[in-house]
Amino acid sequence: MLYLVGLGLSNEKDITVAGLEIVKKCARVYLEAYTSILMIDKAKLEEFYGREVIIADREMVESSSDEILSGAGSTDVAFLVVGDPFGATTHTDLLLRARELAIPFRTIHNASIMNAIGACGLQLYNFGQTVSMVFFTENWRPASFYDRIKENRDVGLHTLVLLDIKVKEQSLENMARGRRVYEPPRYMTVAQCAQQMLEIEEEKGEAAYSPTTLAIGVSRLGSEDQQFVAGTLKQLSEADLGPPLHSLVLLGKRVHELEIDYIRPFAVDVEEFNRAYELEHGKKAA
Amino acid sequence: MLYLVGLGLSNEKDITVAGLEIVKKCARVYLEAYTSILMIDKAKLEEFYGREVIIADREMVESSSDEILSGAGSTDVAFLVVGDPFGATTHTDLLLRARELAIPFRTIHNASIMNAIGACGLQLYNFGQTVSMVFFTENWRPASFYDRIKENRDVGLHTLVLLDIKVKEQSLENMARGRRVYEPPRYMTVAQCAQQMLEIEEEKGEAAYSPTTLAIGVSRLGSEDQQFVAGTLKQLSEADLGPPLHSLVLLGKRVHELEIDYIRPFAVDVEEFNRAYELEHGKKAA
Numbered sequence: 001m002l003y004l005v006g007l008g009l010s011n012e013k014d015i016t017v018a019g020l021e022i023v024k025k026c027a028r029v030y031l032e033a034y035t036s037i038l039m040i041d042k043a044k045l046e047e048f049y050g051r052e053v054i055i056a057d058r059e060m061v062e063s064s065s066d067e068i069l070s071g072a073g074s075t076d077v078a079f080l081v082v083g084d085p086f087g088a089t090t091h092t093d094l095l096l097r098a099r100e101l102a103i104p105f106r107t108i109h110n111a112s113i114m115n116a117i118g119a120c121g122l123q124l125y126n127f128g129q130t131v132s133m134v135f136f137t138e139n140w141r142p143a144s145f146y147d148r149i150k151e152n153r154d155v156g157l158h159t160l161v162l163l164d165i166k167v168k169e170q171s172l173e174n175m176a177r178g179r180r181v182y183e184p185p186r187y188m189t190v191a192q193c194a195q196q197m198l199e200i201e202e203e204k205g206e207a208a209y210s211p212t213t214l215a216i217g218v219s220r221l222g223s224e225d226q227q228f229v230a231g232t233l234k235q236l237s238e239a240d241l242g243p244p245l246h247s248l249v250l251l252g253k254r255v256h257e258l259e260i261d262y263i264r265p266f267a268v269d270v271e272e273f274n275r276a277y278e279l280e281h282g283k284k285a286a
Numbered sequence: 287m288l289y290l291v292g293l294g295l296s297n298e299k300d301i302t303v304a305g306l307e308i309v310k311k312c313a314r315v316y317l318e319a320y321t322s323i324l325m326i327d328k329a330k331l332e333e334f335y336g337r338e339v340i341i342a343d344r345e346m347v348e349s350s351s352d353e354i355l356s357g358a359g360s361t362d363v364a365f366l367v368v369g370d371p372f373g374a375t376t377h378t379d380l381l382l383r384a385r386e387l388a389i390p391f392r393t394i395h396n397a398s399i400m401n402a403i404g405a406c407g408l409q410l411y412n413f414g415q416t417v418s419m420v421f422f423t424e425n426w427r428p429a430s431f432y433d434r435i436k437e438n439r440d441v442g443l444h445t446l447v448l449l450d451i452k453v454k455e456q457s458l459e460n461m462a463r464g465r466r467v468y469e470p471p472r473y474m475t476v477a478q479c480a481q482q483m484l485e486i487e488e489e490k491g492e493a494a495y496s497p498t499t500l501a502i503g504v505s506r507l508g509s510e511d512q513q514f515v516a517g518t519l520k521q522l523s524e525a526d527l528g529p530p531l532h533s534l535v536l537l538g539k540r541v542h543e544l545e546i547d548y549i550r551p552f553a554v555d556v557e558e559f560n561r562a563y564e565l566e567h568g569k570k571a572a
Contacts, residue, residue, distance in 0.1 A: 115373060129411060
């Protein structure tokens, strides 16, 4: 059996009791380590599980999936994923391959950013599609997020923006020379995300949002020192939310006053927050 | 400290290791029991936790929240929620009250239908807003879901439809006489949901969807006997997905062929599935 086990958001104890029982009994334990990161290291996981953990990077999952699946017809193999196994990446290709090989699989679900983001105080019902924001470079400024945010905002919905993570990245020089030398990991901050959003709005000018649109910056969601900072995009473009991981939620119009009451204490500046709320939502903040 | 602890989707072992440690040490343990249900009973939870579990129904949470919060400034109180504490209901009012009383709180997240639905094979990125479907009565057929589904479908997004649960429901007669006698719980099925959707489309006629629109019926998500059934709304209006809980996903146009490959084995009828896919998505199914 192949078990896809979600690890949740923060540390080794965020695994479920069922998940832990499975990991402890599996013959091999892989950790998917390219679409997200846990806030703790592999050694700590290994100690907690009492098992060796094999890091599965993108190369391995995409080109050596048979290695992961090897023997899973007769023995148990665990494939650990930070968050939920069907969160940001669905691993459909791995599961399709398992099906081809007639290997049964089971999923142990867990929290992911896609549902835990509700902790910011906005109802999940009123979120539209989720978008991703990648690090811009001089020549590459992918802006497909813009149209999607506009689709959400046009009907009043909030948008969860997931921020880029660069792990196992090669410099152009190292890549050209075929050297397997990797750059230190990079994690996009809320401030970088807000800046890039404002740049693209300036370029496109379709008023999907503006510097005074309210947003919530989120860091280390699910950990004991998680942080929420509410403010205009302009304010968030200068905010410091500390260590990774960061995410951002752009507010839509469909927001209840109770939700605003809940969010207000997170404001960088309460007066500015109330002003921005009135401006966009046409209601006087309480 | 008030701990909001998500229980996950299916049974007592879906709690996280961190969540279980907290429950075991809390002075009082409440179980929120009106917006969702766990597939196991209270006695089993109590045995697993080694603690008494107090059922908190809607009345209690809404009008006696101070009772729940009593003493939580100096001792630990757990408030257990099936799924994630910020899933379908955010409990914002309870948390606002905790803030007023200067009671600190922490959330232990878990899977909820809002993210675990990714297990049907569709990317969570391409889901729009989530809608709810309630049991229609002769005089009450709330159809606000229709416009929201249309908003999602107009831009190509999928829609998760959460189905009504009636627990602790009084008959009109018992309510009028003030008798606290409750009807047996009722859970909407995928077939009932699909029927109601088709009725409303027939009434409104705005082509938000049609009897040949593809959808996925989901039952007992996260449990060992979870089930996915794919087909047209017409087919699903006649499908039997067994015991509760059920949900439904209405497909949008933004779907990748890999996702369709993953879903096809769930089809009631593969030929009909391929035909419906071609019709709506303008592509020949592989």
